[in-house]
Amino acid sequence: MTSLRRLGSSDLQVFPLALGGNVFGWTADEAQSFAVLDAYAAAGGNFIDTADSYSAWVPGNEGGESEIVIGKWLAARSDRSDIVVATKVGAHPAYKGLSATTIKAAAEQSLRRLGTDHIDLYYTHFDDETVPVEEIITALDQLVKDGKVRAIAASNISPERLQASLDFSEREGLARYVALQPHYNLVSRDTYEGELQDTAARAELAAVPYFALASGFLTGKYRPGTSVESARAENAGRHLESERGRKVLAALDKVAQERGAEIATVALAWLAARPTVAAPIASARTVDQLPALVAVAGLRLTEQELAELTEASA
Numbered sequence: 001m002t003s004l005r006r007l008g009s010s011d012l013q014v015f016p017l018a019l020g021g022n023v024f025g026w027t028a029d030e031a032q033s034f035a036v037l038d039a040y041a042a043a044g045g046n047f048i049d050t051a052d053s054y055s056a057w058v059p060g061n062e063g064g065e066s067e068i069v070i071g072k073w074l075a076a077r078s079d080r081s082d083i084v085v086a087t088k089v090g091a092h093p094a095y096k097g098l099s100a101t102t103i104k105a106a107a108e109q110s111l112r113r114l115g116t117d118h119i120d121l122y123y124t125h126f127d128d129e130t131v132p133v134e135e136i137i138t139a140l141d142q143l144v145k146d147g148k149v150r151a152i153a154a155s156n157i158s159p160e161r162l163q164a165s166l167d168f169s170e171r172e173g174l175a176r177y178v179a180l181q182p183h184y185n186l187v188s189r190d191t192y193e194g195e196l197q198d199t200a201a202r203a204e205l206a207a208v209p210y211f212a213l214a215s216g217f218l219t220g221k222y223r224p225g226t227s228v229e230s231a232r233a234e235n236a237g238r239h240l241e242s243e244r245g246r247k248v249l250a251a252l253d254k255v256a257q258e259r260g261a262e263i264a265t266v267a268l269a270w271l272a273a274r275p276t277v278a279a280p281i282a283s284a285r286t287v288d289q290l291p292a293l294v295a296v297a298g299l300r301l302t303e304q305e306l307a308e309l310t311e312a313s314a
Contacts, residue, residue, distance in 0.1 A: 008178035008206035010151040014047040020283030021050030025065030043294040051088035071115035088125035098128035100139035127157040141174040155181035159195040184209035212280035220263030251312035262292035
């Protein structure tokens with residue numbers, strides 16, 4: 001049994017890899033999605049990350065497709081309580097922003113699509129600076145009081161707004177953020193390290209980084225002169241053009257070879273060992289992409305290996 005990690009100050013216990021739901025209902029159809037979810041759960045995984053806006057960017061989709069797939073899968077399982085479901089509010093085309101009315105209405109729609117009476121972890125997807133933090137936190141607190149949400153979290157937020165939100169929760173005795181979802185990986189460290197990470201550390205928030213594998217670049221399948229068939233190939237390929245990208249790849253190759261591990265597993269293990277990080281997020285379109293991801297639960301890098309990767313990514 002893999003040891004689960006406590007999510008910040010909440011009572012949620014999560015597997016050290018969150019399964020990204022962005023591909024469900026997009027590049028993975030329902031059957032593929034079910035197969036991936038089944039395999040993840042069979043490996044001990046219990047932490048699924050989605051958003052009400054996934055996958056509104058696909059022509060013909062309206063948002064909520066991922067939640068619907070996950071909801072059908074949960075309904076087919078016997079025990080909902082084994083799974084920690086995280087979803088987000090604020091970016092669905094019909095429920096944009098974070099006004100109190102939007103948060104309330106969007107949460108009801110997410111619950112309906114997920115076919116559940118509660119969301120375990122509810123994130124504000126993108127901060128909405130037109131709305132005072134007091135209004136946002138009060139609306140989220142009401143969802144917690146109503147039993148519809150167990151814990152709240154934030155993503156894509158400035159250190160200042162994050163701190164103001166935490167201060168307001170503290171002052172008024174309302175639900176407070178327990179986790180933060182930043183953009184963070186070996187080739188993108190300044191998107192989290194610094195003031196945002198310091199704020200999270202002080203408040204004992206758990207970080208659940210997205211783009212943990214840099215759109216696939218940190219799986220090692222992007223090499224000079226190779227072309228990869230993927231919806232995200234262009235984003236991932238960019239990193240080959242930077243010196244940092246090439247140095248990181250070389251360091252990953254070395255550690256992966258020495259440890260007999262997949263490159264993706266090593267990249268995730270570095271992230272999982274960073275201060276404040278509870279569980280990186282990574283998605284799998286097919287079952288054969290999953291073993292390298294869940295293997296992070298069993299790979300502990302040495303201080304030297306961590307230092308080599310940290311130096312290469314500086």
